[in-house]
Amino acid sequence: MNITKEQIDDLNAVVKVEIVKDDYNEKVESILKNYRKTANIPGFRKGHVPMGMVKKQYGMAVRVDEVNKILQEALGKFLQEEKLDVLGNPLPKNQEDFNWDAEDYNFEFELGMAPKFDVNLKPKKAITSYKIKVDDKMVDSQVTTIRKQYGxxxxxxxxxxxxxxxxxxxxxxxxxxxxxxxxxxxxxxxxxxxxxxxxxxxxxxxxxxxxxxxxxxxxxxxxxxxxxxxxxxxxxxxxxxxxxxxxxQADLDQELFDKLFGKDVVKSATELKDKIKEDGERQFTQQSDQQLMNDVTERLIDETKFDLPSDFLARWIQSTGEKPMTEEEAKEEFARSEKGLRWQLIEGKVVTENELQVTFDELKDYSKDMIKAQMMQYGQMNPEEKELDDIAARILGNQEEVKRLSEQLMNVKMLTFFKENVKLKEKEVTFDEFVKEVYN
The missing domain is CATH 3.10.50.30 (Transcription elongation factor, GreA/GreB, C-terminal domain)
Known part of the structure; x- marks a missing residue:
């Protein structure tokens, strides 16, 4: 077997795989011998079917299956050993003169190569980082809402x-x-x-x-x-x-404070307002952080210039779609997904170059912090470490949960990294100003 790569341009290549009879014949013969032992063909006792008949009936199907197994394994190993950074999966080229009746085979696969680029984290125009303040008007409004709700x-x-x-x-x-x-x-x-x-x-x-x-x-x-x-x-x-x-409206008394926050956590109207302000600022921080992440993402996509193997990716989408697609439909689908693909490449480069990978210990600590926060909402203020470890172990035993939490933790790491490394300018606004500026 022989594998070679022909570079067409910076973003496109062709891998050629040559498989000869010696690569597959021994395995095919072994499989056919086992077929002969178990084949149930009218007129012949089991195990006594002529080998020529077994080959005629099953030989080509077994050969095709075995050659495809060798092909896929060899192709995957080649991409890994050569450390080829590809987009999508290799696409088999249409070979009109291909003949399965031959003994030696030549296969060709198109590759879409990932582009080389640099990410500039210091744009000329700084990105706005909003700090949403909770003003007295908002606090008073929330107090009124609470008094109505419990009135x-x-x-x-x-x-x-x-x-x-x-x-x-x-x-x-x-x-x-x-x-x-x-x-x-x-x-x-x-x-x-x-x-x-x-x-x-x-x-x-x-x-x-x-x-x-x-x-x-x-x-x-x-x-x-x-x-x-x-x-x-x-x-x-x-x-x-x-x-x-x-x-x-309900009175601002200890009975109301205890209903809202637990016994004696808040003891006066002033402490209530301070608590509302604290909780509001925490919620607003989440909103401003998400907006910052959105703005950084958009800016990096806009300012990080690189080409993609567009034609290859459109053909790949066409070949892998759940429903049949025309060439035009595949191009339209690529156009819709191009922005997301560009961000995946930019994000991947930032993660790799700055070693932002999520470790298992970090994931375990992150899940325990989330569990602890949820337990506090139900009045369990000081859970035991063993209890947290046991719950975290159950959660991390679920692969879907691991994936979900890993993505959340990676977003936290990315946000922290951008806050420390991207050129930002802080702007203090009220919530109404934030909404008007961001969403209008």
């Missing part, structure tokens, strides 16, 4: 501006039929508020869906519609009122 509902005979109402939105034409509960304060505009104020249980209120609520999320939930449906919907709906209540 008492007092039944009313008619709707007032501070009421909470329950009823059913309906429109046969728009396909809406959904029970909803919301506060009158969540409605948008005086016209909508006036339509509800003074109504009594059993009354039917007619309103337009457009500009009905101040917040899109409330609008979508109340009418049970998607974000896309909400953009275009402008229908007349009825709201059949079933009940109206006033929510009396």
């Amino acid at each position: 008492k509902l007092i039944s009313q005979t008619e709707v007032a501006k501070d009421s909470e109402v329950t009823g059913t939105f309906a429109s046969e034409k728009a396909g809406i039929d959904n029970q909803a509960t919301f506060e009158i304060e969540q409605l948008k505009g005086k016209k909508n508020v006036d339509a509800f104020v003074g109504a009594k249980p059993g009354d039917v209120i007619t309103v337009k869906t457009k500009s009905l609520f101040s917040e899109p999320a409330t609008y979508q939930a109340a009418l049970k519609i998607s974000e896309d449906e909400a953009k275009d919907l402008n229908a007349e709906v009825t709201f059949t009122l079933t009940e109206t209540n006033k929510r009396e």
Whole structure:
């Protein structure tokens, strides 16, 4: 057997594999002898079938199978030994004159080679790293929400501006039929508020869906519609009122604090606000970190220039797809996946060059930290080390969990690396400013 590589250009190569009779014949003969012992052919006793008949019936299939096994093993070994950095898998070339009846065979495979490139972590224009601050207005709003959530509902005979109402939105034409509960304060505009104020249980209120609520999320939930449906919907709906209540806010006392955080963790309104601020900043850090990761990813993809073996990859996609694809469909699929592939190559280079691999000990510690955090949510503040080790061992015995946690830990490592090495500029913003700047 002989294997050679012909480099077409920097991104494309052809591997040629020559397999001769001596490479496969001994194994084929051995398999056919075993077939002869077990073959059940009418007119012959088992084990006495003529070898010529066995070869005629099974010989070609056994040879093809054995040659393919040798071929795949040899090709994989060659790629590994030569340390060839390929994209996708080798694609067999179409050889019109190929003949299985011959004794010696020549196979050719196309390779798509990974490009060589450098990653510049110091772009001329710094990437914004947002620091989202929790202001007093947000804290006070959260306190009010908590007091409402844990307060008492007092039944009313008619709707007032501070009421909470329950009823059913309906429109046969728009396909809406959904029970909803919301506060009158969540409605948008005086016209909508006036339509509800003074109504009594059993009354039917007619309103337009457009500009009905101040917040899109409330609008979508109340009418049970998607974000896309909400953009275009402008229908007349009825709201059949079933009940109206006033929510009396809970007192800021020790009973409420204990319900929220456990006994004596928080002991005053000031400590409550500090806790809300602390928790909010932690949540906002997660959001700003994710945005930073997105922005760094986009910048590195845009500024790291390299070519890909596009034609090869389109053919590879066409050959490996679950459903048959035309050449044009394969090219379109490659165009959709190209950005993701570019990031995989950039990420892989950053990981390799900076030794960011995840070790088993790191994965074990990471899983124990997650377990400990989850247990704290249920009041188990000081779990024993053995208990953590046992739970972690069960989790890490599941390969899917190992994969999921490894990806999470790698993201943490990548984020830490980018914070330390990428050119960044910090910008302090409120949450509303962050949303406006990032999502609008």
